Amino acid sequence: MSVLKNSRIYAILVAVGLVMTGPAHADDVTRIGVAAPLTGNNAAYGKDIENAVKLAVAEANASNIIVAGKPLKLAVEAGDDQADPRTGVQVAQQLADKGVSVVIGHFNSGTTIPASKIYTNAHVPMITPAATNPTITEQGSQYVFSIIATDAQNAGAAGRYAVDVTKAKRIAIIDDRTAFGQGEADEFVKAVTAAHGNIVDRQYTNDKAVDFSAQLTHIKGQNADLVFFAGLNPQAGMVKKKMKQLGMRAQFVGGGGVVEPTFLEVAGSDAQGAMAWEYGTPIAALARGKEFEAKYQRKFGTPMLSYAPFAYDATWAAVKAMQAANSTKPADFLPKLREQVYAGITGDIQFTASGALTHPSTTLYEVVDGKWTSVKTIK
Template sequence: MAKRCPDTGWFRKVSTTPSPLLALILFSLAACGKTEAPAPPASDTITVTIAHAGPLTGSIAHQGKDDENGVNLALDQANAKKLKIGGKTVTFKILSEDDQGDPKLGTLVAQKFVDAKVAAVIGHLNSGVTIPASEIYAKAGIPVISGSATNPDLTERKLKGVFRTVGRDDQQGPAIAAYIAGELKAKSVAIVDDKTAYGEGLATEVDKSLRKAGVTMVGRERTTDKETDFKSILTRIKSRNPDVIFHGGMDATGGLMLKQARELGMKSVFAFGDGACTEEMAQLAGPAGEGLACSQAGLPAEAASKEFLDAFTKKYGPTKLYAPFFYDATNVVIEAMRRADSVDPAKFTPEMYNVSLAGATGKLEFDAKGDRKDAEMTIFRMQGGKIVPVAVVKGGVATPFTK
């Protein structure tokens, strides 16, 4: 019987009866085949994906990119340390998605992260996006920690694995309201909100606090976070002549609103929350921004640690607003992994509640809800085209800001 060697094309004669040549022939046939390489040894490294989501396009993309840079810096620094977790050297990588500040798109991004089996999510920027997205993360057992979402509802739903590194609107609202009533000596105030979970929630807290302080509220107007023409609502407010106008919304709308108010000849002082407490207000409002007051649910960026500021500025330039809080949020996750000696969310998420970390924005510890303990509030004014911190509020007590 003839046997063809498949690789060489050679034919060899094979006897059907046993013979001394059989072993040699079989060896020759075996030589035509291919041997498999031995299995590689088990790797002593592991890649862990940390997700980030925020508005990377649109009117507040500058804030979303700032947050993303904060996450990237923390991951780069962790990789440089070659951390060992669970006996393996961990390499962290980022998966970043644009949620456009849209709650519906935010839930789609959340499901994409779940499908990708990310270890944790750092985000989102907006409360109105973070709240519905966190429902998806909680069901999947993936922790989420925001460096900017301030609406109390985020941590009031008894969901496990939901955190923030900033304070809440029911802390921030009373702080800016106290400044409006005390330092600005307002007797009458009008309020405008953008109908988002963040803007409406903060405006409501300011409204309640001002009423308690005996300030007369002369009206509340509603707009949207996509609006660009505010002259109709401003005209209504102008007829009431309030001492102060508080806007619950982001800088993209707040700056334009302030500019248009001055074009209408309005003299009211404008006040804002953290979403509009940015250097971009000087560009958006122009000279009209001078003298505005605003609050931030945390210490100002310039009060962040020198190590963070030096590293961030060298790589990305000056921070916009939330980058230090997103940087700290990322390091909270990494510290929890280190404490649990595991990159499994089921094992390290409980440790996030036990973290005590000296971060870029101060000491980071969390209560049972996932809120940051002892969060400071900062009051700013626009002076010479710059947002300048003037006071820090902690435990309801305001003290002048000193770096």
């Protein structure tokens, strides 16, 4: 047998050996999927979620948690859904095919709803730390969970407050027609109507628009004294700024996803007095909130955004369920995930029969002296 032939046989044997040992190594690692927009306009939120999951995974790996007689080894498998429903479905299928045990995601309601069907069919639990359309946990899937308040709770609080507290007489609405924005606007309308408020106008835009002159000019013509914007913070800042340029004196109120530094940067001095309802309790008011905020800043060198604590809690909820079930297989730890009560950063993590958060909270903020300041929290 020639040396060359020997070399070929050796190469084949090595390759076979690598193939054979690959899955054995992979079996020692439990993969936590992360699905979020890691590029595009929502990338800052997506990275915020991914970083929080990485932080929780690093802590879990250092905790020497024993599952099925062996130390639990976790790895993060991230997918960029680009805040696009079609891409979100593709990412969901890819994560399922890679054998992740659980998925933390998605960020947008519009990607979460279709992606959740993929996870359900694959029997993979999904815990969203940010998507808030009530439909997400109303689909009857035992694999879908939410760790944050819904639009019905957050925008509902905003609608009641607009009528009962601000005493607005002529209310107008703009929404970005995404599943998130439209869902928020619809729930706001329901709450205003139930409180016998008066809606004089509802305008529409899209999540990529940068000019809101037409919508606001029409609203101004209706003499609105309160404008509710259902969309994310950069556009909210543009709306508030344009209201000032048009000489509108109406109160600006944003839904969730507005209370971020970007809003202040875009709106500038015109941000003063803006109000917004945000999901959850202010981080400073949480028992371990400031500690978590500082820890995140140290590890990643950047301030956390709104959804990092929720993503961190979602990851630990899954890990604790695995620990309680003594298994990393979804079929085994799913019942533990559903029945557990976990004291997280954002509060007590407990799920209803539908997978929604049992004890959600929502907070009203106002811009005072160029900073978002919490006014009240409703649980």
